[in-house]
Amino acid sequence: MKASWLDEFPARIKDLDAQHLRRKRRIVSPLVAARMQVDGREMLAFCSNDYLGLASHEAIIQAACEGAKKFGAGSGASPLVSGHSLANETLEHELAAFVGLPKALYFYAGYAANIGIIPALVGRGDAVFSDALNHACLIDGARLSRADIVPYEHANLSALSAALCASTAQRKLVISDAVFSMDGDIANIPALLALCEQHDALLLLDDAHGFGVLGPQGRGALAQFGLSGANASARVLYMATLGKAAGVAGAFVAGSEALIEWLLQKTRSYIFATAAPPMLASALSASLKLIAQDDWRRSDLALRIAQLRLGLQAGLKNSNWRLGESSTAIQALVIGSNEDALRVMQGLAERGIWVPAIRPPTVPQGTARLRIALSAAHTQEDVALLVQALTELSIA
Template structure:
């Protein structure tokens, strides 16, 4: 069929323009923007210089010279591609060394390095449970965990966000022999931290495995940034064989990819059975070299987390006077993710646009990413932000909140 030939009205493809128009009516159409880094937390967005509060680069490491130099040296040593899956020829000596460093950093027996975070969650869960098993998922879990649960074909039980009593009831009622509880450690749109000791206690009581996604906790929380599990005191000698720890390496670590860590036998099982590990091309060695440099900085440069915590406290204190007179809600969070709930989709988009006009980029998050009626600004803070940067944001929000 010629490319300019019209589709018949009966074709489902002919319905797509109307469906896109419906997204526009609901203020739900997403728009990509082309960006390039400038200095500090400043970026060029579609040609406009903006101060951004949207990046997950929580420690400001993505452009750190140590990482850039390590990646450059890795490219010189290994080239820019891996050439195969890890099970064939792609498991470079650099990737092997990174896995050992990751396990040491999070203080768990063994780690397995994946090329991407979404693929990790979507394929690890089906390697652990299948039809006839049961998986229990927090209602605010990330889409990658949700998709992994669906792909597993296990019986999916969603429990209300953070409700351990409801989870206990579901676990008690389940006849499944194999039970898996999956939860974000830091919830990506709210910024709050799961009750990890409480989740583990339930898993011990009900003979279940706990899988934690710490995408937004690694590098930020815990001693030396070792993550949410370390912050809960459940690593090293206190590590449990019932915990599978997953974290991405594209947030605070500043690079790309993800890993899982846990007991020797659990990680070996995933090495054998995880399809995205077996059949996908391995991550290039240059990224592993950059990530090793990132781990060293996270471990030995506490000033990065100190700067981030100072910006978090500054923002929360500065927003407090605005909340009472606007009806906005600032969700509880001690993490880099600060959610300012506006409510209405159009209002959140208008606030985002008002900030953009003032040289600030703060994303408006709308359904289905968040619940209906809870559209928000997701303010992501970084060690790259200065005190003046946060003051500019507070001043702009104050101006926009003034009738």
């Protein structure tokens, strides 16, 4: 019998195992606060992007139930057919007002938003300038656009400036995470915008990890830098996800009336996909109110971030592990090898603590790490347990 290329997959999977790169899905159920049942075992979790602890909030759950009763469980069609409900329309107005931009477009998922937005903006002969540590959805969106992709060293504005100067493309698009998902650092958004103004470029920001957390009342990275409302620039498209700090699901992009209308007309991942269920839009409307009014959640989160950083800086001072420079809920503890990162993850699991080991290709070779995600749901005692466990494992 002739050999088939399908026979290669078992060997490929074994090769992933040999490199410590095979990933495992866990079956989880939420418990109280930051605790989860993971594969049948209770764990203290530092892996969720539920930064404000809203995913299980009773008001959001109640709004989702009421939305389902009013609109049904699904939307039934794409937004441009019959899937754009009153709940979705209302949410778009609320999102635009919340982030201080003229108009918003609501997507069913963040990945779908970015892989559709970029090809709607640029194509062959145009140029996309991409930070080296951008999220995969920005990278994939740039590839799908067929524009020339110009990567620049992470946060190196001199390199970006030189690349923009050298480009002869008529349309230039700069794409960047606002908060980088694996390191937790914040982009220099005012400087990025200044370069875009200088070189007639458009700036697309992915604020998946800043929305709800950064800025006054959690209004996001643009608001933190004073670049929303009356100071908003028509050169900025602001994208954020709604399944992290907002505690529900979906995403949106906001910007000028003209840009958002163009995206509505040309974004294939919006036009040809079933619209997000209106029950989710109802839940998100409730979430926006909680984000704005519950400043104590951001205050508690800031305290937990400071506690973790101080504790690890003291506990790991004689370790080769490196704690990244981050003031956000994402704290990267770089271990080095894939095998060592998995060993530390397993050591934490044995102590009832769940922190994921992040390995290539998500991060560069030799920088396997623990990605510690903090939440307002964590207590001072929770963080103390994690610091103690990591300190013990670093000297084991």
